[in-house]
Amino acid sequence: MLPLTNRPRRLRSTDNMRRLVRETRLDSNQLICPVFVSEKLSGRSDVTSMPGVAQLSLNDLRDECLLIADLGIPAILLFGIPNQKDELASQAYVENGIVQEAVRAIKRAVPDLIVITDVCLCEYTSHGHCGVVAKDGEKFTVLNDASVELLMKTAVSHAAAGADIIAPSDMMDGRIGAIRSALDAAGYDQIPIMSYASKFCSAFYGPFRDAAESAPQFGDRRAYQMDPANALEALREVALDVEEGAELLIVKPGLPYLDILWRIKERFELPTAVYNVSGEYAMVKAAARSGWIEEKRAVLEMMTGFRRAGADMIITYWAKDLAVWLKDL
């Protein structure tokens, strides 16, 4: 007779037994749902490369947020698409910009829903880069400090509109410290910063750039986003952000960076989110549409993987579906 501990199968024998000994759990309180609001729309406009995701008008956004809150999802991540773009991204930080208006509308309609605003300039610049650009013929440089000035204004305008958490996704150097001081100086010292602390230069952002209309018109983002080959650099970037005042962290993308997620969670011990990005969404959707993969099972397995790798929160375009699926599990 073998000792009991050599018979792990006993612990997998029934559904209840499996549930009882499960190490990693998923629930809708861990989900953050990204939403896109467009100043140009009076209805919804489906994003072709992201089936199930749409750009929304202000009115539709309000209904969407009521639905999200009803499903038991605690937070959204808000992206805006302005009517006009220019070199200085001026619509990113005006008082009546689309994100500022949207935050006010959501806070009126669903006050408890946590509104996290993405702070970046790429949706607002005519060239689609995440900062101010100086061009010299074919060559271009993203001006770090000039960009940080505008990001500070953007963050303060979001907080003034009522945002609960500010999430800078631009990856300029020194932006977390600068935004922290700007928020404090404006009286928003209670508003935490959730930093896209380790954001890699990734092919998996493709569909998002359709959704946010933010594809760069020239060049790419390699100068400011990280090289996928560098894990230690990611840890250094996070350490800087934490020193500068980041209280929540994001690792992005998710699937190809589970090792980074694990190391960041272990080392910094802060609330950590993983961003299951648009390309990760689109590829499963495409395969599922062809009947090549079972969407629900695949998604639950991915989410479990994120949780196992240390994610406290998951930013995912499947948030609403998951909230429904998790009820029946």
Ligand code: PBG
């Ligand atoms: C930048 C930003 C991007 C995403 C979120 N914020 C795109 C980029 O860096 O080009 C991508 C998210 C996704 O792919 O789902 N503002």
